[in-house]
Amino acid sequence: MNTHSKFIKVTHAISAILIFLLIASGFYMQGIDNIDNMIAMYDWHKSLGVLLIIITLIRLMFVFRSAKPTDATEHGRVEVLIATITKVTFYFLLLSLPLSGWVMTNAAGFDVSFFGLFDLPKLFVDNELTMQLASKTHSILVNAITILLILHILAAAKHHFMDRDNTLRNMFLVNAGNAFYYLILSSAIMLLLTFSWHILTKKEVNHQTHESAHEQAHSQEHGMGDKPHDSLTH
Template sequence: MSLENTAEKFGSLTKFLHWIIFMLFLLQYFLVYRREFLPNDTQEKMRYLLLHKSIGICVLILAAIMIYWRRIGVRPKNPSSMTSKERMAAKYTHILLYIVMFVMPISGILMSLYAGYSVSFFGFFNLPMLVSKNETIGGVFYQIHVLCSYFVIALVAFHAFAALYHHYVRKDDVLKRMM
């Protein structure tokens, strides 16, 4: 399998980035919702939060790599059977997915920093505290982070539904290109 994309299908790097970012988003949701069932002020709850922050940084880095890879590489052509509305929906869904891959981790980082908490990358280093504590601004980034989390769920569900629709109803190769 080729590392690079072709006009017919995605290469192994694009597939890897696509699926690892998806898996990290799933893990993020698990960490957040699992943490809610733990008693406050426990070591385990803090470990979930620290892991959540570190994985968020990973998502941000991988998203930047994915955007760069997309810009320098080719993209497989859409099936000729796709309507102009389907092409437009696919284009804007992908744009929105790329945006949330940046907004989610950045809003989480800013939420923590403005709340006065450091953001560690798996304990190796902390991101610099570039802002002063401001709980009001931190609250705004919290709201952005939470709202964006619901938006991500809707976007990913729509994206998955469209892929399954193409595979089972349209019977084209849209899903196969990413498998």
């Protein structure tokens, strides 16, 4: 049975983990009131976003040129078309989502650091309108990739449990029993419920706390201690 290469499987797994961490941390950050915790979470969130860009660019260099598993060639035209559209949409979101966060951070007057090792180049100078537009775009893209991720996992479960083909097995390094795949399906359902709860109970973000956190983080990065700065909404 022909299957995906180990490289494709590993980078796919890394991307999946990063997406889950980014979505979870993004939702979690909206309820943080402690400034120190918020600073730490923001730094990790941004660094993971940069890592996602790197992994996605690496994947793009190989994934469309790699051989398709045997089962993939046996799917109907409609399924192949849907799979192709989904793949292209995923890669668009995997790049545009962290890029919008990068723009949002720069436009708010702050640098994007990669795990404290170095700062990324600034894409935009301080601009309130650009920051607000990037923030709205970021939120829309988060919702889009969450919904697409849910559908993607449910589709993989459909292939495994209903079609009984090897589509889902082809994406894992080791063969796993049905219990493992039930766990994947359960994770999708939990993600769906969490996302629905977040949308239905969404509350206003504590912007003042976010502003203070960004000001303090900015001061620490530039060795300015507690010197006050102009407030910038994120």
